Amino acid sequence: MYRYDEFDARFVADRAAQFRDQVRRRLDGTLSEEEFRPLRLMNGLYLQLHAYMLRIAIPYGVLGSQQLRQLAMIADRWDRGYGHFTTRQNIQFNWPKLADVPDILDALAAVEMHAIQTSGNCIRNVTTDQFAGVAADEVEDPRPYCELLRQWSSLHPEFSFLPRKFKIAVTGAPFDRAAVKVHDIGLRMHRNEAGEPGFEVIVGGGLGRTPMVGKTVRDFLPVAELVPYVTAIMRVYNRFGRRDNKYKARIKILVHEIGVDAFSELVEAEYRAGDHAAGIELAVGEVERIAAYFAPPAYEDLPERDPGHMARLFENRDFARWVRQSTAPHTVRGYSIANISLKPIGGIPGDASSAQMRAVADLADRHSFGEIRVAHEQNLVLPNVPKRDLFALWEGLVEADLGTPNLGLVSDIIACPGMDYCSLATARSIPVAQAISRRFADLALQSDVGDLRINISGCINACGHHHVAHLGILGLEKRGVESYQITLGGSGDENAALGQLLGPGFAADEIVDAVEAVVRVYLADRRGPEERFLDFFRRVGIKHFKEAVYVPV
């Protein structure tokens, strides 16, 4: 993984010291809350419903075991013993005291982490495929370009006061695990006919109040041109993006209002107007320097089928179930990618206790070269596990209450914090997720249902990504009571689609029954287990569900 050099270290340390001084001035009254607000937001510190919330960047979801242990320490020392992993591969602490935040930032800087640009109208943490660099289906490793973008976008002088927040996602694999089509900029790596790597550049996707699938503005951008081309996009957005209405300020609205062709022409004209030779040469050198940090670890030469592992699979049904549901093919023979579900039945999606963080850090040291990934589905990943070690890993996970074999199943729910924490929320999300998870607690039932993703947002801002769920739930408030709408048929992958509204909303005590009714329709009417929920939905349409779920009184 990437390691800071002296410059990176100084940059982050100086930034932490600067914020310490700003907090001191806030605490002694020199700065008013109004003056302090933009400064704290530039360092990831929000004021929520009950307390401050600190959002810490986990660049493109890559964590070292020492970093995860430090997050556990922070949770114990300055928070309430747990943290919450987010859909943008970050972690949030919900209860820090303002006076402690400078010490937290110092503790982060000590392990090469920060909270820069995790909030505010700037370029946020760049996200990517949680299997980057090890996925069997990968064309090109996106991590060096993610790190290049992280550095380039950090305290960018021109793009720190954009019309609205800005999110970039990169994938290096044809199967899109990074949801690049629903980001402000999505970058899909592929190769041209000459075999050279480049990016399909997709602009103007997003969720929120006005969900949109992004449009392609360049089919193939040579990798060397990434920084100047993204700069051109950002400049067009910074100049022409709407600033009169914060709900119409994302780049998707600009692309939608002027049309993708006109937008693309503005970007190309901006790009042609500049002289990028020197910048490109510098960025290419930087990528080369960065890429060395992502050289493969010292893999062993292992057989594809480990006899001990095969025997365990045969002997232990629970282990076999976990392996089937939680591991993914690795690019190196004899290795697996192991997913760790942060969705125990009835638990809070994405939450991990400090003890669990330490357990994962230890397991990563023992079985995965000390590296952990955070997935946007709010789960963790150990990217480099020898198949030989999978049983020991599973036992360790079960011991830490992290062995739920529900990855990708109906109880692997994405949920925003909702009204339990968030000042924007109009409904609770977490209790709904917990109740659905308990309703489908039976693992045999979950397996039978198969690939069905539920996402829950507690307000129209859609932080729970309900638009791109197979079954999305949006919590609203109607005349003082919570009302939950269901959307069906959404998808965030390479065939991105937005869910369709099923019909009128359900009360808090009806929503779980409604979800079950949808699932029962699918189970009863599908052609067989091989017809996935999404395929079934695309075949029968929303009307079929509508008739079955809303029974005439």
Place this chain on the structure above:
Amino acid sequence: MSLFKHGEWTTDDWRFVADDEPLPAVGPKIVTLARLQGDDGEYLFHCGCPLGVRLESGEPVEALEPWLNRLSLVALGFPAFVDGRAFSAAAILRQRHGFAGEIRAVGNVLVDQHAFMLRVGFDAFEVAEGRALESWRTALLDVPFAYQYDDTASTPVQSIWQARRSGSLQAGELQAAE
């Protein structure tokens, strides 16, 4: 108003002339884009004294192209600190047009944006009175490094990418600063 320029507080020789004011006969003056584009546009240059123009954040910087080589100053307005359009306008003036005159930040100009403004090409700052004037001298040194590359920027802030390439910033210098 106080004017901060080249790291010092300085007196302002320029006068902003609103559209409804008559033009003073002599002295450096700043006019609006509307006046420059209006009937007396060419006349403005005839007195031989330095001319500047003030561009509001929604006005396209491209509109200045016919006059740029004769303008001594461009003032870019910040209606609110969150409105970042002028950052791009300044960058375009320096990078694309090679504008060498003064680029002045006017309006809601905050010390917390000083380093960003310098790095995109601003070199003068009109600051409202009572805005912690002393901190303008020191705030720049808070984070004296930046990643982005820009061969037109001339600021005390060093580009990390360039320093890595050239090795121009040595470890000794880093330690000395700590």
